[in-house]
Amino acid sequence: MAKIISSFFISVDGVVESPDQWHFPYWDDEMGAVVEAGMASAGAMLMGRKLYDEWSAYWTSTEQDQEVAAMLNQARKFVVSSTLTSADWSNTTVVSGDVAARLRELKGEIDGDIQMSGSATTVRWLLANGLLDELNLLVHPIVVGHGQRLFEGTPTHPLKLTHSATFKTGVIHAIYAPAEG
Numbered sequence: 001m002a003k004i005i006s007s008f009f010i011s012v013d014g015v016v017e018s019p020d021q022w023h024f025p026y027w028d029d030e031m032g033a034v035v036e037a038g039m040a041s042a043g044a045m046l047m048g049r050k051l052y053d054e055w056s057a058y059w060t061s062t063e064q065d066q067e068v069a070a071m072l073n074q075a076r077k078f079v080v081s082s083t084l085t086s087a088d089w090s091n092t093t094v095v096s097g098d099v100a101a102r103l104r105e106l107k108g109e110i111d112g113d114i115q116m117s118g119s120a121t122t123v124r125w126l127l128a129n130g131l132l133d134e135l136n137l138l139v140h141p142i143v144v145g146h147g148q149r150l151f152e153g154t155p156t157h158p159l160k161l162t163h164s165a166t167f168k169t170g171v172i173h174a175i176y177a178p179a180e181g
Helices: 029-041 049-059 066-074 099-109 120-128
Strands: 004-011 042-048 077-080 092-095 113-117 134-140 159-166 172-178
Touching: 004 029, 004 120, 029 042, 029 113, 029 134, 029 172, 042 049, 042 120, 049 066, 049 077, 077 099, 092 099, 099 113
Parallel strands: 004 113, 004 134, 042 077, 042 113, 077 092
Antiparallel strands: 134 172, 159 172
């Protein structure tokens, strides 16, 4: 059965918005290996509507890294939306209606993991509905001070740490799963 795994670049103060403005000084081979491993385990990608709109425009552009663009354009993708009726980005299916039931079905159908990168609102919804299996955080040693935080205004959700490592850059790789009970 596939797991839904959400990955974020996140600051110490919990900001996940616009990592392109603060993340790159911390990128190194250790972080690259974590990102590549996540991509390699993916049987599909899941995203919310906002991220779908941003990524479908960005990664279909001829100006982007062609290797990454080719991988994303060929990947099987699912976008959670109550307003989107069709998706133009190749290999994309809109998930609407009883989203929780459909995602449970997909977890049983997909070989590999269902990977997410971003989509904080969708991740909060998945966690609240018992659908998120793993939260993969790359915690950057920086206080951003502004921007959307991953768990701003959410109810309490106990998590258990299943893995942690500290990179030479000071980035902490922490993997959490929902705590039982």
